[in-house]
Amino acid sequence: xxxxxxxxxxxxNGLRASLLELSGMARAFSPALRAKADMLICPPTxxxxxxxxxxxxxGIAIGAQDCHAKESGAHTGDLSAAMLFDAxxxxxxxxxxxxxxxxxxxxxxxxxxxEAVIAQGMLAIICVGETKAQREAGKAxxxxxxQVRGSMPANANAAQVVIAxxxxxxxxxxxxxxxxxxxxxxxxxxxxxxxLLGKDAAGKIRILYGGSVKPSNAKEILALTDVDGAxxxxxxxxxxxxxxxxxxx
Ligand code: 13P
Numbered sequence: 001x002x003x004x005x006x007x008x009x010x011x012x013n014g015l016r017a018s019l020l021e022l023s024g025m026a027r028a029f030s031p032a033l034r035a036k037a038d039m040l041i042c043p044p045t046x047x048x049x050x051x052x053x054x055x056x057x058x059g060i061a062i063g064a065q066d067c068h069a070k071e072s073g074a075h076t077g078d079l080s081a082a083m084l085f086d087a088x089x090x091x092x093x094x095x096x097x098x099x100x101x102x103x104x105x106x107x108x109x110x111x112x113x114x115e116a117v118i119a120q121g122m123l124a125i126i127c128v129g130e131t132k133a134q135r136e137a138g139k140a141x142x143x144x145x146x147q148v149r150g151s152m153p154a155n156a157n158a159a160q161v162v163i164a165x166x167x168x169x170x171x172x173x174x175x176x177x178x179x180x181x182x183x184x185x186x187x188x189x190x191x192x193x194x195x196l197l198g199k200d201a202a203g204k205i206r207i208l209y210g211g212s213v214k215p216s217n218a219k220e221i222l223a224l225t226d227v228d229g230a231x232x233x234x235x236x237x238x239x240x241x242x243x244x245x246x247x248x249x
Pocket of ligand 1: 166
């Protein structure tokens with residue numbers, strides 16, 4: 001009932017030549033695959049417009065990696081949801097742990113950004129996840145529950161939001177939680193979504209796993225009941241790797 005979403009986050013990687021990888025993905029995203037999984041690529045903002053043009057008609061959606069919560073104004077260097085939409089984005093990642101760490105973004109900031117994304121008619125991909133110290137202290141479920149509560153806009157529905165659970169210690173490290181731990185935390189996130197939004201809405205919202213997803217581990221992770229897709233960093237930069245993950249979904 002929940003169509004899997006395989007999303008690629010290129011982070012601060014990619015020049016115009018990288019659009020060749022996107023064309024490769026577009027060629028490989030067959031009608032049969034499109035019927036079974038949604039696909040999204042979030043390139044750096046400089047590539048948003050050409051990426052959207054290149055992906056036109058391919059079924060691949062294009063998204064941004066962050067946005068400002070305000071509509072416009074004196075915010076040098078920032079970009080509004082309307083600008084990202086205008087450049088061809090249909091989704092925006094908000095609250096990635098690298099933004100929470102590098103730019104001190106709080107749950108309240110993330111919520112405001114998600115609200116701006118939704119107001120623009122785009123999909124907000126809200127990232128949550130514990131650090132290694134928090135996991136080792138047995139606090140992963142509590143930390144993530146608090147982030148979900150604090151970052152989720154009120155009354156959001158499945159067409160407006162996706163949650164991405166990305167344990168900070170699994171990002172770019174080659175480490176992943178055990179299958180049991182992923183299943184446990186995803187089920188807990190859904191339980192918390194039900195408390196916030198009602199059981200019906202929570203049952204429809206997609207919860208992605210992110211953190212060292214590769215072709216070799218994608219199948220096992222994506223087979224879990226409450227894992228509705230993946231948010232992929234490193235392995236989304238090459239068409240061959242990324243499409244292997246889409247195939248696994
Ligand atoms: P990696 O897949 O490189 O671990 O990155 C995950 C991530 O942060 C996606 O947003």
